Amino acid sequence: MPQKDSVIWASCCDFETAQALKREVCIASPDCMAKSCEYINREVHDAVDQAGRILIKMIEILGMTRLEPLWNLKLFIESVPLPFATIVCDKFLWWFNGILPKPLPAKLQALTQEFDHHMLMEFAEYTPGELEGLMSRLRKFQDSKPEGAVKFHVCADAHERSRATLFRFAVAPAFRTYCIGLGQQGLSIDYALPKNFTQYPELPAQYPVSRRLVYSHFGCNVYHEDYVFDNGIDAIEKVGGKLPAEHGHGTEYAAPADMQQRWRRSDPTNTMTSVIIKESWGAKLSCFRTVLPHASWTMRLVTRSEAHPTRRQGTMDAFVGYSRFAFAEARTSMRQSDVAKESQQPYSQLVAEDRMITIQESQIRYAGAAIIALVGVYKYVGMVAAGSFDYAAIAANAAVAWGVFESGRQSI
Incomplete structure (x- = not known):
């Protein structure tokens, strides 16, 4: 266990600067490394701010253990075979999100308005002087950049630390609420990139993305991307592709109408494929x-x-x-x-x-x-x-x- 630790929110003018901060501060030496290093872009902040306030407040009040029954209740409601059951909970979270205050403390909120790229870092002292060494590197890195290119805030108390950590935790569940609230479709993917890259991949222009949310376990270059598309856009069908490729139709992907018709002809009682295509015409x-x-x-x-x-x-x-x-x-x-x-x-x-x-x-x-x-x-x-x-x-x-x-x- 570390003797002491600090949670730091750092904001950068561009992605290249954030990458340099990671290399020169967080992972510069194997004997003195950050305990954790997370990255989010502005779109992630906006999504959590617009769709994740209730979730953050509930975790803050109840804790993760007590929240689990409510989460299971949400999943149960979404499984009920009734119209709108799959979206009613997220619509509720979206409609009433604004009744709660901003999820981040005022100083962190100011940084999110000024910058597009943010890092949540935890520095810990496992050996004497390690924490101060990391902070010294961070201040030296800030001084080496143009004025205003990098700003950071050390969370002063448990409330600030908790809010910053919960904000990052809420990104993934808030994305579903965000898409349903906007009435648009979403796609989530994750991937890893080599340690020496400086810019995350550009998307082809022929597949317009309404919003691109990028967040990362920055220290190990594992990236999550959430894409928000306008309704009616189907990039996979456009190039002649089909989903799914491996696991068949069922939980996530509904079978196309022509495939359902073929199954009806070969299985009139729907004995073999009822769960796969989510219908039961024979029973x-x-x-x-x-x-x-x-x-x-x-x-x-x-x-x-x-x-x-x-x-x-x-x-x-x-x-x-x-x-x-x-x-x-x-x-x-x-x-x-x-x-x-x-x-x-x-x-x-x-x-x-x-x-x-x-x-x-x-x-x-x-x-x-x-x-x-x-x-x-x-x-x-x-x-x-x-x-x-x-x-x-x-x-x-x-x-x-x-x-x-x-x-x-x-x-x-």
Whole structure:
């Protein structure tokens, strides 16, 4: 552990000067090197300032450990198969970003307005005199450049250090919010460059980029670039390329319409490719044929519990238990044919049918969650009519619906 350390924000007039600062100060000697050295350009600062203030404040208040459940909730909401679910959280972060103050302290904010290139460095003293040696190099480097070409600020307290560090940390997650807020498309890449280069690569003019965000682990020349493109620009298609090249269509890339049509012809029941192309045209009817007969029993159960208040307490537990029974019964009935046909069918067909059962089971759970939600609405309307509210029952109903829906999502 270092005996002491300092966090320094340095701003430079151009990229070449920032590179020279890294070589002549941060990594000039293997016996006296910066602990860390990060780089961002003006576009990165603007993106975090316009889209990352809420994230920075939440990390500052909650810490990373307590933030994780909220981040998982955001990912869950984005996975819900509803219109706008994938962007609603980032739209919220974008719309309400301005209610919070600037994320950087005033002195650092002034540097970001004056310069386009910035470095966040941490100097540590592992051996006596190391920290002062690094600071001496930095002051000597500043004096060797034209006046105003390099300015730096040593973070004086824990608040400044924390804000500077969190600002750099928020770059990657803020980029998604930034693109969604602007209504434009984004692309993120990373690469490494040789240690003796002086300028990062220029982009071909035929592929216009609206904004180019460059940030780097400067000490090891690992670069991240986030590109913001106007909608309608497709540089890959323009040169006859196709995405993806290796992993197929699925999580990030939707299958083109012509490919989906070919798959429909070769796989009419969507047994083999439902997850790949994010559709399920073959399993929908069978799902509801299995679940809907249980819906009438569910409504009778709720109606009776409303008619007899003493039964209300056990209604939800009974329904959840019955739902589990219904799911198990449906899965068992769908698997019965496998046992009878296993000796006659080839392995590939058995795999296809098992995949179909998994899809159907997931959709059964989706339908079950919808039924539970409808039961909750029914109970709420009854409470409004009666003029009394049981908030615990409403919360329990919502929690059960969420749990059943989540189990269906994870079963595929």
